[in-house]
Amino acid sequence: MSAARKRPAGLSGRAVAYAIALAALATVPYWMPGEYYINVSSQILFYAVFALGLNVLVGYAGLVSLGHAGLLGIAAYATGYMLESGYGHPLAIVAALVIGVASMALYAVLSLRATGIGFIMITLALGEIIWGLCYRWISITNGDNGINLHGRPHPFGFAINTATSFYYTTLVVFLLAMAAVTVFVRSPLGAALMGTRDQPRRMNALGYHVWAIRFWACMFSGLLTAVSGVMFVYYTQFISPQAVDLTASAEVLLMVISGGAGTLLGPVVGAALVVVVKSVVSGFIERWNMLLGAIFVAIVILMPEGLVPGTVRLWRLAWRRLNAQRGAKAEAKP
Amino acid sequence: MTFWLLLTVNSITFGGLLFLLAAGFSLIFGLMRIPNLTHGSLFMLGAYFGATFVGGMLGLYFNFWVAALIAAVMVALFGAVIERFLLRQLPGQPLAQVLVTLGIAFMIADFCLMVWGGDPINVATPSGLTGFIRLGPLVFPYYRLAVIAIAVAVALGLWLLLDRTRLGAMIRAGVDDPDMARVVGIRVSQLFTIVFSLGAGLAAFAGIIGAPILSVYPGLDFQMLPLALVVVILGGSGSLLGSFIGSLIIGVIYNFGQALLPELSYFVLFLPMLLVLIFRPQGLFGRFVP
């Protein structure tokens, strides 16, 4: 006979896990072995924001965009261009966000003509067009040479030029983004969006404006992407067409799919996976690109729901098996 | 005047090359309903293999055409493996299949980097086709004209395959209505392997044929892939004629665009594709809407 376990009142396992994670994130500069790894952590966080933005479309709207790096690039280039033209950081950031979201509006109007495979192809084309403009429109983008930034903004008067200070800025932005996505997913609009993902025809028959719902999802995605673009360019202090090409769009898609599309933690885990392989593993394994590709193919075929839901599922399976064994053992005792 | 004529000839040559690339893409898209994102990588792989055989491997120097054929066959077999062992794990899930082709593209890109390094490889124009033909004041490279001839020959061959053979009839049936084709007894999954393999081989062949003109270098894969996409969307999925006409149009737009509007050349290139997807999604000659 197994004794019933008493849970401490008010504390679920999940809440404890989140508290631990938050504590770990908040203290990263203290336990990470060196500035390089603090920087990697910053990268993980703003790429996570990028992946969260893409996930709004891929995971919650069911629309796979293969041009999202283009949108990140627009915000990044806008920041760089404004700064180069002599404007201050606050104006540059605001302009980048406005231009980024406005570009997304155009992107959405063009790509929402289709769904499914058609959507993938239109967004691939749009991403290529953006890349082509970044590469060729030298008067604005400086072409292949890119735009260099000089320095970072001073939010509330604090300088964020060190790895640690930038990390905390990124952490705050990341937590805000997570909160925003969580609120959205739980809202009526979020539920409606997921409805259009699963049964668009039925949603239309129930009185929903499917196109408009998808459009607003795109705008939300665009905002998150633009924010990550600003973070990206301030981190690297540089923007070039390479950050905007098909490979970059494929990488962020990889982050979403590998972590688990349509989940809150999936994009974060996926971002961590890709950034760690690119930054850390690449130091040990030269063929990390092939590794990334192989992981991607393996996940799509073997664990299509992604690492986060897949791991949870396997964990639950193992837990159940373990309990069943324990139960059998207990029964077997004389 | 000469400038425009040369530009035109180059455009048609490029169009021919694009046709060799896009024909396979169009067949795969038509039959399997997926845009094969590995297609550019197969083009590049064929170019690298061909370049290696031409440039000498293990002391053996292959004739250009033999090398091209061997490369095409090797990549065709590779394509069959991809379809049989990876894509077939995901029947009826076009989205997942597209993602797998994307992942494979990454792997091939890194493989090529590992084996052949980062420097571009130049492939010499095959002997017998070096040199120029003179028509009055105009000078055309032989090889460019040869590429056009090859493209036309392959187009004819494909047309004969699709129109006159049993396999072709089955492919056309599969493109028009895959469910019905199954009902009628056509082994559609086997057809998938054959068509994917054929598409891969064509792409690889295009890669090595194009190598004397374009060279072979990392990044070639993702440069050619969008072009194949544009051609097939413009021309229409599953239509050989569409691929042919689409290749010519895109070849012209690409070359003239680069020459006349360099800053907007990519925009100009993709504009027809966008317009088509928005106003006539099945393309000029397409059999279905993607």
Next chain:
Amino acid sequence: MSALTVSSLSKAFGGLRVTNDVNLDVQPGERRLIIGPNGAGKTTLFNLITGELTPDSGSIALFGDDITRVPSRRRPHMGMARTYQIITLFPHDTIVHNVSLALLGLLKLRWNPLIDLKRLSHVTDDARAALDRVGLAHLAERPLAQTSYGERRRVEIAMALAQSPKLLLLDEPFAGLSIDERRDVHQLLLGIPRDVTMVMIEHNMDVALEFAERITLLHFGEVIVEGTRAEVVADPRTREVYLGH
């Protein structure tokens, strides 16, 4: 004023006339049955009425208002609800969430990106009430994937009823049900009050005939016979359509 008036409605695909000059006049509170052999164009007619298909010619009026040009997503807001022949529910969610989505479709609240849907007790309460009407209140929290086919059919009907429609279109509500399940659904439909006008497509004659007050027989997209149950059953053309002589 009629509940639903369809005038000279026609639709062709390529050369094929799937709906050929159809006229229909359904009175408020009526129970109308639409029958016809496979391919007669019954579901197409429904798709035209709900606006999922655009007619080539003709018009549709709902309680006096011309809705021919009204987009399909607006028609539920005007009192039209529909169930589908093939069950199209939301597979990743619970039953009560499915019905909640139906309720939300008519509310301005559906655009809100900030409130927590779970806190909107009036929505979930109304959803449970709708499920209660179809006898599924005890399964509210059950994931849809764990329900039986018969239960899903009833969820479909709950979703349609949740929108408090004035006109309810039912496309083969008895399809694939066992005898007991059919009986349950039949009772359910009988219990729907007269302020809801009902038009049903059905193949299953025993249950359907009991339900019908007036019957419209379609064949090759055309209305062949129309009248009261007795009239249509007795009409020789009905035999001809079904038996070929």
